[in-house]
Structures are given as C-alpha cells and as structure tokens.
Amino acid sequence: MHIPDGFVSAPVATVGCVVAAGCVAYAVRATNKKMGEKQIPLMGVLAAFIFAAQMLNFPVAGGTSGHFVGAALAAIFLGPWAGILVMTCVLVVQCLVFQDGGLFALGANIFNMGIVACFISYYVYRGASLFGGQKRGKLVGGGLTAWLSVVIASVACAFELAISGTIPLGIALPAMAGVHALIGIGEGAITAAVLSLIMATRVDLLELEKA
Amino acid sequence: MKFKWWHGALIFALFWALLSPLASSSPDGLERVAEDKGFMEAAREAVFEVIPDYVMPGVGNEAVATILAGIIGTLMLFGIGYGVARVLKTKKG
Numbered sequence: 445m446h447i448p449d450g451f452v453s454a455p456v457a458t459v460g461c462v463v464a465a466g467c468v469a470y471a472v473r474a475t476n477k478k479m480g481e482k483q484i485p486l487m488g489v490l491a492a493f494i495f496a497a498q499m500l501n502f503p504v505a506g507g508t509s510g511h512f513v514g515a516a517l518a519a520i521f522l523g524p525w526a527g528i529l530v531m532t533c534v535l536v537v538q539c540l541v542f543q544d545g546g547l548f549a550l551g552a553n554i555f556n557m558g559i560v561a562c563f564i565s566y567y568v569y570r571g572a573s574l575f576g577g578q579k580r581g582k583l584v585g586g587g588l589t590a591w592l593s594v595v596i597a598s599v600a601c602a603f604e605l606a607i608s609g610t611i612p613l614g615i616a617l618p619a620m621a622g623v624h625a626l627i628g629i630g631e632g633a634i635t636a637a638v639l640s641l642i643m644a645t646r647v648d649l650l651e652l653e654k655a
Numbered sequence: 656m657k658f659k660w661w662h663g664a665l666i667f668a669l670f671w672a673l674l675s676p677l678a679s680s681s682p683d684g685l686e687r688v689a690e691d692k693g694f695m696e697a698a699r700e701a702v703f704e705v706i707p708d709y710v711m712p713g714v715g716n717e718a719v720a721t722i723l724a725g726i727i728g729t730l731m732l733f734g735i736g737y738g739v740a741r742v743l744k745t746k747k748g
Contacts, residue, residue, distance in 0.1 A: 445685045450699035476743045484740040485661035489668060491736030496671035496729045499709055499721075501678040508687040509679035526740075533735045537728060542709050543701040601685065610694050619692060623684040646660050 445513070445594075445601055445624070446538065447553055449546030453608035460604070461551030467559050468532050474525035482652060487526065490518050491533045493638075498534070502630050510627025512634050513597065515561030516569070516590035520639070523653045524566040531558035556600045561593040568592055579643055582650075583636045590635035591628035598624035665733055672725030675709065676718035 452460070494514030501509035514534070519527035535553050538544040545553045572585030602620040606613035642649055682690060689695040706712065706724050714720035 445683065447685065448698040449701070450697045451685075451689070451694070472743065476746065479740065479744040481744070484737060484744055485659070485664075487740035488733045488737030489661050489664040492665060492729045492733035493668035493671065495732040496668045496675070496725060499675040499678055499725050499728075500671060501681070501683060503679040503681060504684075506687075507681050509681040509683050511678075511683060529739060530736055533739060534732060537732055537735065541705045541731070542724070542728065543704050543707040544709070546699070547702055598684065605694075610697060611692050615692055616688070619688045620684070623687055627684050649660075 445553075445557060445598060446535075446545030447549040447556075447601065447604070449548050451546075451608070451610055452549055452552050452604050453610075454548075456604050456608045457546075457548040457552060459551075460549070460553075460555050464532075464551040464554040464559065467528060468554070471525040471528045471532075475529055478523075479526075480652065482649070483522065483526065486521060486649060486652070487530055490514075490521060491530050494518065494530065495534050495537065497634065498538075504623070504626045504630070508623060508626075510624070510630055512631055513557050513561060513594055515557055515597070516565035516586065516593045516631065516635050517638055519562040519565040519593075520569050520586055520589070520635075521649065521653065524562045527562040527566065528554075528558045531562060552601075552604050556597045556604070560600045561597045564596045565589050565593040582643070583640055586639045587632035587636035591625075591632040594628035594631045595621055595624050668729050668733070669726060672729045673722055675725040676721045678721075 497512040497514060501511045504510050515527060515531050518530045522530065532554050535545060535558060539547060539550045569585055569589040572589065573582060575581065598620040599617065602616035605611050605616045709721055709724045710717060711720040711723040714723060
C-alpha cells in the first residue's frame with residue numbers, strides 16, 4: 445500500500461509529513477519514558493522481521509498481490525508509540541533505500557501504515573483481550589485486529605487519494621477497502637502465526653506492554 | 656557469546672529474507688486499484704535510486720539480487736531499530 449509520488453497532491457503530502465513528524469516526535473518522548481532493557485533487541489528484531497516479511501508479496505484473487513504490513517504485530521508487542529517508531533524506521537528505509545513509497549508521500553505512508561494502523565491495532569487488541577485472556581482468544585483477537593488495521597489503513601489511503609483529486613471517494617473507498625479486506629486475511633494469518641510462535645517460546649515478551 | 660532469544664529471532668527474520676524471490680510480482684492492492692481505475696500514470700519516478708524494487712543493482716541473477724537486497728535491508732533495520740531503542744533507553748530526558 446506504499447503510495448508513490450504523484451498519487452497524492454502537494455498539500456496532502458505536506459500535511460502528511462507534518463502530522464507524521466509531529467507524531468514521531470511525540471512517540472520518541474513517550475517511548476523514552478518507558479523503555480526497558482528487553483525492548484532494545486525486541487525493537488531491532490521487529491523492524492528486521494517486518495521488513496523481511498513485507499518483501500514476500502502473496503497472491504490474492506485476480507492477478508493481485510498483497511503483503512504483510514506488521515503494524516498490528518509491532519503495536520501488540522510494544523504499544524502504539526514504540527510501534528509507530530518501528531514502522532517509521534521500516535518505511536523510511538523502504539523509501540530512501542528501496543524506492544518503495546514516494547519521497548514526498550513518506551508522511552502519508554507513515555500516517556496510514558504506521559500511525560493509523562498502530563493505534564487501531566493497539567486499542568482493538570486491548571479491547572478484545574478484555575473478553576478473555578486465553579491463548580486462543582489472544583490469537584483470534586490478534587488476527588482480527590491485524591485484518592482490521594490493514595483495511596482501515598487502506599481507507600485512510602483512499603481518503604488521501606480522494607482529497608488529492610486523484611480519484612473520487614465513491615470509487616476509491618470501496619475499491620481500496622475491498623481489495624485490502626482480502627489482503628488483510630494474510631495479515632491476520634501471519635500475525636496470529638507469529639503470536640502463536642511467541643506464546644510457545646517466550647510468552648514474557650508479550651507481557652512487556654502492560655502499563 | 657551466549658545465544659540469546661533475539662539471535663534466534665534475527666535468524667528467523669533473515670530466513671524470511673531468503674524466501675523473498677518467491678514473492679508474487681503481481682501488482683499490490685493500491686497498484687491494482689490504480690490500474691483498474693486509470694490513475695497509474697499519475698505515479699512519478701523516484702528522485703534517486705539506491706536499490707530500486709528490492710533488486711540489488713549489478714547482480715546478474717535476479718533471485719540472488721533479491722536475496723541480497725532482502726538481507727541488506729533486514730540487517731539494516733535490525734541495526735536501526737536496535738540503535739534507536741538503545742539511544743532512547745540511555746538518554747532519559
């Protein structure tokens with residue numbers, strides 16, 4: 445879902461960069477306050493894994509592919525603010541080194557796949573876990589959360605395309621949400637698989653975000 | 656050096672990078688919408704290129720070039736993620 449330059453107008457790109465910069469600055473302060481020793485390698489491996497997994501586009505219906513985003517995974521492990529920082533690292537490297545996502549659209553991409561996706565994920569996951577902390581409940585909650593995060597991020601993207609005058613909202617919204625409802629199934633499956641692997645090996649890593 | 660949990664996790668991430676040549680090359684969700692709805696041509700070329708499209712330039716075999724790009728990116732992000740976290744941990748402000 446990386447927006448290339450040209451899909452969003454200069455005002456939308458500018459607002460995206462300003463909002464992203466503000467949020468990342470706040471995320472640095474918020475993360476600074478509650479950073480523990482275990483989070484250091486965790487942030488490193490999450491950024492590394494999310495980058496690697498994002499490269500693996502999987503086919504969905506009709507000659508289309510989708511890829512993992514990872515915001516839900518990051519937010520479940522680290523909370524929304526540190527999650528945003530991990531997603532920002534990934535998106536900045538993808539933009540600057542791999543030319544995935546436009547330079548001017550970087551703010552909009554951080555907004556959609558970092559800020560929006562991490563916040564949706566964090567609060568929905570926390571909300572879902574109120575209904576029971578059983579292992580299966582957490583896996584189902586994590587998977588559904590991950591699906592939702594991709595769909596909502598694509599809705600944010602549709603709004604940006606529409607405000608930019610690239611495509612009317614009435615066309616962008618169902619098209620983006622529709623295809624990402626399929627892609628999100630992959631997101632949910634990968635997120636649940638990783639959570640299940642962690643629960644089987646180092647369940648304590650999932651307990652770090654209890655503030 | 657003692658083997659720590661995150662060494663295993665990093666190897667796990669690198670293993671995914673090794674699988675990168677298997678990725679589908681079909682357009683992704685946004686590209687599909689852009690093609691179907693006719694605004695694909697609005698996309699502009701990148702201002703500069705380093706490792707465009709996750710293929711290491713100058714490597715003949717595309718699978719090898721993709722794996723190299725994947726490993727470079729994965730290690731780079733481990734370093735950046737770890738480094739950012741380390742700085743945030745030490746600089747209590």
